[in-house]
Amino acid sequence: MSPVLYLYALVDGEPSGPLGEGIAGEPLRLVRLEGLTLVIGDLEAPPRPDRETLQAQEAVTRRLADLFTSLLPARFGEHAPDESVFAGRLASRGAELIRALELVRGCVQMTLRVFGEPEPVPAAVPEEGGPGTRYLAARLREVERARSLPEIEPLREILRPLLRAERVRRHDSGRLLGTAYHLVARSQTGAYLAALEGAEARLAGRRIAATGPWPPYAFAPEPAA
C-alpha cells in the first residue's frame, strides 16, 4: 500500500483551536484547493473499515465540528494519492460545495428514527403513454417514496420553525420506517428535543427516537454521477 492523503472534512473559516490528530494519530493539516479548505491526514495506507476505526473517525469529526462554524464531514474511506486528485474533483463541484457549507453554517444534525406501521401507499393512477413512459413514471414514484416519510408529518408542523433543512431516507424494512435528518441551529438543539417531548401522541401509535447533535453528515451533496 502507498501512503495516501486521507480526507476528514471540508471546512470554512479558521479553526478555533488546534486541529489535533487523526485516526492513526497523524497530525491533521489544512489544505487549500480551488478556493476550498480540506482537513487532511497523511496515512501510510487507506484505513480498514472496522468498528474501532469507524468510531475513531466519528470522534475526530465531532472534534473538528466543534472547531469550525461550517463543516461538511467526509464519508469513510475518502482518500487520494495526492492533492491533484482532490483538486480535480473540487474544480467541478466548487459552487455546490460552497452552497452546502453555507447551508450547514452554525448548525448541527439531529437524527430522528421512526418505528411502527407504514402509511398505506396510495393507489397508482393509471398512466397514459407507452410502456417506457409508464416505467419511468413508476420509477419516479419509487424514488419519491424512498425520500418521503409522511408518517411524521404531524411532527413537522411542530419542528418546522426549528429546521433549516431536512433529508429523509425511507427503510421499509422491519418496523424501522425511516430516518429523518434535521439540520438545526446549534443553539436550538434543546428546543428541538423539547418539541419532541410528548409529540409521539400525534403519531398514531408510531414511535420515534432522536439522537444528536451530530456533525451534518447527511447534508453533504450527493456524490457526483
Next chain:
Amino acid sequence: MSEPETMELLETSDVSLLDTVDHLLNQGLVLTGEVIIGLAGIDLIYLRLSAVLCASDRILPREPKG
C-alpha cells in the same frame, strides 16, 4: 418496558454504533469516489448494522402507552 428504561437503552453504545455506521458509510461527503471497502468489509459492516437496527427496534415498545 418503561419510558426511562427505553431511553436509557437508546443511549447505549450499540445505538451510537448504529449512528456511526450510518454517518460514515451512508452519509458524508464523497469527493474522489475511490471506494476502499472490499465487498467482504461491506457485508460485515451491514450485517452488524442490521443487527443493531433490529436491536433498537426490539427495545421499543410495540404499543403506545394507553
